[in-house]
Amino acid sequence: MLNIATHMDYEGQGRAEKLSRVIITLxxxxxxxxxxxxxxxxxxxxxxxxxxxxxxxxxxxxWPIYRRKPLNWQKPRPESQTAASGSSEQESTKKKRKN
Structure with a gap:
């Protein structure tokens, strides 16, 4: 399978926008x-x-010039922690509503 990059980082997007504005203006x-x-x-x-x-x-x-500084994404939480934290948040909001 062919691996073709289809993304730009945020700074690359800004660089591309600035370049396009300069070219079109000139x-x-x-x-x-x-x-x-x-x-x-x-x-x-x-x-x-x-x-x-x-x-x-x-x-x-x-282009590679627009992909020089990729974001380092945070690793996802394991499924068991996500479910446990979601239920504790719901319980705390229920307690606040009762008061």
Whole structure:
């Protein structure tokens, strides 16, 4: 079976979002200037679309640069402890309601 990573860590998500905003803003500004110079709004739109496509290719897939700091999750409790703690919590809330 092929093991393909399908996740990003939280810092990677932030990095990807910042990168996409920078790329789209730069392409939008360059497109606006170029479209104004040649008086063709369609060129502005084409350049902006190229920026969106580039940003999508660089930020949507979970590249390894976005998976550098994974979270260390807490180990789950054994089933017997979970059931015991749940029933003691219910008993304490019942006692509070009676008072």
């Amino acid at each position: 392409f939008g500004a360059v497109g606006l200037i170029w479209g104004f110079v040649i008086q063709q709004f369609s060129q502005t739109v084409y350049i902006l679309i190229a920026g969106v496509l580039l940003a999508s290719i660089l930020t949507i897939p979970p």
